Structure formats: structure tokens, C-alpha cells
Amino acid sequence: MTISTISSFTPKAPTLMGPGPSDVSQRVLNALAQPTLGHLDPSFVGLMDETKQLLQEVFQTNNQMTMPISAPGSAGMEACFVNLVEPGDKVIVCQNGVFGGRMYQNVIRSGGEAVLIEDPWGEQTKPEKLKAALEANPDTKIVAFVHAETSTGVENDAKTLCAIAKEYGCLTIVDTVTSLAGIPLYIDDWQIDASYSGTQKCLSCVPGLSPVTFSDLALEKIKSRKTPVQSWFLDLNLILGYWGQGKARAYHHTAPVNSVYAFHESLVAVLQEGLENSWNRHREVHNYLKQGLESLGLEFAVDEAYRLPQLNVVWIPKGIDDASTRAKLLNEFDLEIGAGLGEFAGKAWRIGLMGSSCTKANVDKCVSALTKILSN
């Protein structure tokens, strides 16, 4: 292709029922496309303050340090680790999927000493394993795990795991990328000290920001670090000067102004529906999908007791080709579902019911399309 033939792009977007991004509603897209304000404009600073308040509510926290990082969830993850892990700190990471493994990488790259607790893909992290690891490693500073594992569809028992970590005086870092607004999550009640999420999952905002929250205990650790945070861009001591309380805001980086408009609107939308109503909708629509998929003979990879309603991982039936089936769904039925990731690549599909995508009409569309393809 030569440059001169490249012109404006017009996407023909399918219904998004993969592991995220989910369908972004028109009201959020409209908010996104409003005229750009300067990142230090007083009215934008007012919007930032509102956004923090709304996000506190969605995270169910009173943490002052609650805001979006100006980059995707992977950067939110990194913000948690580079700020909280000091060189030599021992960190226990619970892994039962791709994203626990990414946490482990983050600990290593932050100079920490990582202790890995592994559970099989598709199963929960076992609380007794965490307890045993803490007994064996009494110098552990931090316990980290994923609440909703996007690669497997498993919900880990965040409340119990945090309670154990607290018994041993540890800080807790919890990945809530796929859980936020999709299933119950209580940052304060569950004693989560640091958490990062994504905008493009159950909030149904465009991808590109990572909502984060830090407890006062976490903040204390960050402020008393002996070594500087290795990342300038993600150093919360600096970011706080821009996102912090009060009128005075110091320039740190240029905020993604339009994405913040969209994020604010998506939070308003979630709270207009009501957080509990959103959780209930995800559960109800999941049950409806479950009936449909089981009627097709598809089997879930995850036990019902800890299965995520917003991310349904099913085994690809024998004799069915993975890639061509997904391509057919996309090209003939305007429907995106997710491929398997990591150990599940080629073995499972990930069918998302997140945020705006989580409707019975979408379930009908998906089950009907799969019925046609699988019966051929």
C-alpha cells in the first residue's frame, strides 16, 4: 500500500462479546467527542474531581487516592507494583491464569522477590495455599492476586484472600480489571490496599485508562520509600500533584482529556443504573447465556461455584475449528467472541457479557449464530 491511497477509516464494528473491549454506548462516544479542554483548565480540573468521587463510589472506597491512570490496565498494574514494591521486598503472587503471571513479571521487574503460588487454570486460588506460603515466608510484605481472571473466567475469593494477607500484616494488591461493576467488589470492606482496573470491560468505556485506588496504608508505604519509584510516568508521588485534592494542580503529564470525558460519562451511567443493579444484570444475563450454551452442548471450563458471569469460558467442541469459527462469527454474524489465551489458546472460547454488551438480545444473537455454525 502506498501512502497516497490511505484515507479516512470507517470501522464496521461488530457486537463485542469478547474479553473486552465491550460495546461502548452512544452516550459515552458522544462524551468522548466533545471539544478538547486544556488539561489545566479549571473546568477540566472540576471534572477530574467529580471523576474521582464517582470512581470512589464504583470501587466502594473512601480512598482519597482514587483516579484513572492515563494508560491502559497493564500500566495500572505496573503503577501498583512499581510504587509499592521496593527492591528486595518479598511479594506473594497467586497465579491461576495469564494475569497472575503478568503480576509476577511486574514484581521481578520492580526488584522484588516473588514467591509464586500456583493453582491450575480454571480453578480458584486456594486460600490454604496462601496461608501456608505466608507461614513459610513470614517476611512477606505484599500479597497480590487477580479478582476476576480474564484468561480463565474464574473468580478468586478476594475477601478471604485479603483477610488472610492481613492476618500476616501484608499489603494487598488486587487486579479488578474484569470485576469492577460486573460482580460485587468492596475495596474498603475487603481490605484491598491497591487495585487497578480497566475502562473497557464492565464499565463499557473506550480502552486507554486504568482506574486505580490506593489505601492510606499503601500511600504511607509509597511516601516512606527509601528508593525512588523506577518509573517517572507512574510515580504516584508526582501524579498526586496533578490528580490530588485541592485547587492547586501541578502539571505532570498531559491528561488524555477526551478519554476522561468518556470515563466520567461511563461512571455516571453505571451509577444511574445502580451498582447492585449492574451486578444483578450481569448475573441474570449470564444465567440466560448458560441455558443457551448448554442447550448447544457447550461445556463451561469453570465450576459454577466460582464462575464469572461476565466472562464465560467454554471448551471448543471436538471437530470444530477455532479460528474459522470465530472468523465466521465476525464476518457473517457481526459478532466478536474471544479466543482462548495462554494455556487455553485453541481449546476454549471466551464469551464476554460486559457492561453494555451484557443484554439478553446479545445472548440471543450469539446463541443463534453459534447454533447455525455448529450445526453445519
Added chain:
Amino acid sequence: MTISTISSFTPKAPTLMGPGPSDVSQRVLNALAQPTLGHLDPSFVGLMDETKQLLQEVFQTNNQMTMPISAPGSAGMEACFVNLVEPGDKVIVCQNGVFGGRMYQNVIRSGGEAVLIEDPWGEQTKPEKLKAALEANPDTKIVAFVHAETSTGVENDAKTLCAIAKEYGCLTIVDTVTSLAGIPLYIDDWQIDASYSGTQKCLSCVPGLSPVTFSDLALEKIKSRKTPVQSWFLDLNLILGYWGQGKARAYHHTAPVNSVYAFHESLVAVLQEGLENSWNRHREVHNYLKQGLESLGLEFAVDEAYRLPQLNVVWIPKGIDDASTRAKLLNEFDLEIGAGLGEFAGKAWRIGLMGSSCTKANVDKCVSALTKILSN
């Protein structure tokens, strides 16, 4: 404010004549608000390939590794340093404003040994100082400087500085945040090995992405590192798997899909105007502004020989209050100009003529408003 009173936000955006963001055109906002595609959708992957090609043209480079980092310019800067600087590497940083200082911080945090060459704010980096520093530090691996210093309005002589660095076998890292599409910039001809820019300056796209480019020489250094890159999110070895050539793309992070739509559209727009035409427009409109500001008795902080056309730094006249004047411009004239930064805070204003904001009509608006305020 209680949560229940928070509703949708409607910005009343002024004309943006600060140091960026600049005015985003309606066509770019429209592109931004198109329906979200999955980040691995084949049509999005096609858009990524086009975007790389367009960006190569705007950077004037054949570098294969040319793409936007999924975060603002500060993260683009960090991507250059954490990938290219290995612990113990000696890096000469030329500083004559805020952003050279930020480069210095990045070297330190990447574990490098930074040698700082300082020139006064508002003056150019002196090539003979760089030469002397390289003579005194023959083990220097990298030379880093800012092409267009956004805090002072100075253009550094990138071609000459890079040629000197090359004489001593160094890699070059150049900040082109404010220069890209505003003044001549030739990545390949000038022997720039790594560069990061911003979307919200002379490209007039929304803020949030950082276009970067890396030469094969830079890539070689990255691939032969003895230590892993400290940032997982910014590790180019991993990012390449997603943005790299070829059809196969591995998930690394969720790309900010809608921002990439907007970025693509802004590149198409720049190339439709023509890169040289864009440079010439910035120069011509600058000359027009210069007449207007000088007729008001305002003095430029930077010598004409190396003054940036797109960022005009003028001294605040004696007896004129900085903050209240800018507030009046914003509230009564719908016009944002920039405050001074760092050493220039409270002493200078920064009047941007970047991308879509760079028009004679905007100059008229600005000069007319300043005339009214300053004559009161």
C-alpha cells in the same frame, strides 16, 4: 458535592493557544467517536499498519519500529530511556528547559549514569559544549536532547547535535513532542536513533498517545540487552509482538482503539495538507503573530534565530498580573494561552500556534483580546 448531583459533563471549550493540547478538528473528533473495534480485529490490525506507514512519512523515516505508544508523551519519553539505557550506561543529557530535566530524571531512574550539559533557559544547547562533554566522557553511550523545548520556545539544532553524537559513536534520543509537523524534522537524515512525540501539539489530535520511532541501531541495542527492560508495559520487545510487522499479532495490552482512529485521521489530515505546507504555515502564521505581539510592545524571550514558530514565549509586561490576565482571556475571550513553566513561571506566557490552532484568525483573536486587556 454529593454523588447524586453529578451528571453528564458538557465542556465549554475555548480556543486553545497554549502549549498543547491544540484545537482538535471536527474530523478528528468524529473519527474518535466511531464504534469501538476489538484490539485484535483484523480491520483494526489493518488500521494499525496504515497508521505506522503514515507516521513514518510524518517522521520522515523508514524505521520499521514506528508506532504510537498507548500513553502520553511522558510515557513515550520513558519508553525511549528504559529500553535504550542499561544500568551503568553513561548518557549525556542537554538541558535548557523543563523537558531536558525530565530526560535527566529518566536516565537516573533507568539506572544510567547521567552527565548533564546545561545552557540557560531561552538559549540553545551549545554544540561545542556537547563536543567537550563527549571528549571528557569517551565512554558515553547515548546523547539525549529536546528538539523543540516546550517550556522556553527554543529550537535546538538537532541535525548538528546528532552529527556530533555520531562522531563519538553514540546513539541519539531526541524529544520531538512539540516539533513534529510544526518545523522541519528528518529522523533518518539527521541520524536520530530514537524519538518520541505527542499527538496533541502540531498534529492536533487528542492527547493520550505518544508517537515513537526507533532506528535499526536502537533496535539492535534493545535486542541485545543483558538486563530486562524495567517496565513491562513499555518493553519494546513485547510491544513489537503487537505492533510488529506481519499478520500475526500477539496480545500485549489493550490498545486505546478509539484514540488510534483519531490519530490515524490526524496523520491523514497532515499529509493531505502536505508536511512542508504544514511547516510553512506554522512559520507564516508565526510571523503574523510576531507583528501583532510586537505592536503591543511584547518582547520575545527567545532570539529570532532559534525561536520556535509554534510556541511563542513572551515576557509578561511589568505591572501586569499573570494569573488574572490569563483568567480574563479564558473567561471573557474564550481563549487559553499557557502560563510560564519552571524558571519562567510567572514571568512569561506561552502562546501556541500548533496544528489546527495555527491560523491567522486565531492570531487576530489573540492580539485583539490582549490589546483590550493590556490597555485597560
